[in-house]
Amino acid sequence: MSTMHGIAHIDAEVIIVGAGPAGLMLAGELRLAGIAVTVLERLPKRTGESRGLGFTARTMEVFDQRGLLPRFGEIELSTLGHFGGLPVNFGLLDGAYQAAKSVPQDRTEAVLEAWVRELGADLRRGHEVLSVSDHGEHVEVTVRGPKGVQTLRTSYLAGCDGGRSLVRKAVGFEFPGTASTMEMFLADVKGLDLEPRMIGETLPGGMIMVGRLPGGITRLIVCERGAPPRQRTEPPAFREITDAWKRLTGADISHAEPVWASAFGDAARLVSQYRIGRVFLVGDAAHIHLPAGGQGMNTSIQDAVNLGWKLGAVLRKRAPETLLDTYHDERRPVGKRLLMNTRAQGLLFLSGPEIQPMRDVITELIGYDDVGRHFAGMVSGLEIRYDVGSGSHGLLGRRMPHVELLGGRPRFSTEALHSGRGVLFDFADNAELRRRAAGWVDRIDVVTAAPRGAINGHPLGATAAILVRPDGYVAWAAPGSHGDLPMSLERWFGPAS
Structure with missing residues (x-):
């Protein structure tokens, strides 16, 4: 066993409990950051069951950001969706990707498992977690596996073990909400x-x-x-x-x-905190809800992508530990809206004829493009906007969509994120901008290329530069951010080298 961060006998920098889509995605993100990660899964093999089917447009972008889309083979795409059984046109949304239909969850897990094994993650199936205790400087996990019961130590632990999460219960996360009524x-x-x-x-x-x-x-x-x-x-x-x-x-x-x-x-519950000490909850361990609109697995994968790069940066001492607090700050509001919209959908498609007038009214409203776009954005995850600082640029805090770049490699904006690092897009070939970012080139890549077209109604031809976090969200843009580039770089990537 190695010694890390002054603590003896650390078995893995991060232990992940659960090898579903959330746990596997988090393992991959951490391995991209060079973190030693062990995934503990109770089941000896994948079940073959597929509760989740397909991906939202945002998850399509996430997989493209990591170069994973080709691994799924041919994917059936569609602009047709629903909100509570009422038709919604996802073609109203900006972006290169439509929703993916009929990709069984087992296929998703198989692709992600192959990826994380290639990256060197230690995936241990047939290992049941019995207890978890946070000791302040490390976390101890008692596990029963093929070789008996053992205790493992880790710097951080992530509970990705689903709606009945043992990690959530063992650590004492509050899980308020409503119980099932049917x-x-x-x-x-x-x-x-x-x-x-x-x-x-x-x-x-x-x-x-x-x-x-x-x-x-x-x-x-x-x-x-x-x-x-x-x-x-x-x-x-x-x-x-x-x-x-x-x-x-x-x-x-x-x-x-x-x-x-x-x-x-139809239970609906959301933890009060996504983090307690050195323990995090990801995916269904943090939120349970009616499976309406196929959002559960997609939200879980996006939880993992939000946490992974931050945890990697802190463990590599490239960012302060306060960066980890932004996981709760950014993802709990997403979970709250997830519960809100799935409960609303449940009322629409599970109620009796007394709700029909409400269905008729909402159907009429969805027929207006602005309203239809709002519903589509809510269900797809494309509406998410994080607080990255003030400014007038339309992309601040939003995801950087798939955009073609002119003049060589990478050819697309999502391709630039394959390595899991931040990216500074220099659209104006500005040597001074690149000089100001030089202290962070061990953590970000600089891409000098002109964009083609416009996104979110914002002409990128008028944008000189965009800083994108490893999870694909825009942290700074020029012109349009009320703050300079080094300030944003330090906020998200730590002090300059």
């Missing part, structure tokens, strides 16, 4: 030939959804209005699902072959 079923089956049915088409007794997935799989969601929530330790029997289907539709689907099934509810 139970719903989700099942992937073979041997059914049903017409697709969108969420939002309600029945007298509840709601069903039918979707077609690759490989002859049909996805079913069944919500029987008034079905009380149950405390389950095992997945529901397929008979429960077929009985509920028959009560709602009158049809018998018991001849189908279940691939897997699960039950879920």
